Amino acid sequence: MLMRLIPLDLIINTELGKIVVSKLIESDHEMTKIDDQTGDLITCKVQSMQLPEELGAVNHIFCDKTGTLTKNELVFRGISISGNLS
Numbered sequence: 001m002l003m004r005l006i007p008l009d010l011i012i013n014t015e016l017g018k019i020v021v022s023k024l025i026e027s028d029h030e031m032t033k034i035d036d037q038t039g040d041l042i043t044c045k046v047q048s049m050q051l052p053e054e055l056g057a058v059n060h061i062f063c064d065k066t067g068t069l070t071k072n073e074l075v076f077r078g079i080s081i082s083g084n085l086s
Contacts (some may be wrong), residue, residue, distance in 0.1 A: 015049070022046040 023046075025031065031044035048054070078085055 018049045018053075022049065022051060025051070 025046055026044055028044065033042050034040070035042055
């Protein structure tokens with residue numbers, strides 16, 4: 001039903017845009033690292049064509065530099081709602 005409402009070239013252009021953005025993500029030099037054990041270069045691999053759309057929906061990034069999440073021990077310290085610390 002939607003195929004009659006949405007032109008085919010619009011669908012093709014959005015899919016090609018997803019492919020281009022995915023290739024740009026894969027070729028980004030800041031998204032590579034060197035494996036400590038083998039010394040091989042590890043590059044970013046896009047495994048979903050929906051990745052550019054999903055990256056636009058990210059609101060929060062949680063970083064675990066202390067190892068608390070890997071030990072399954074997370075202590076709630078506080079929350080800030082609209083600039084008010086609780």
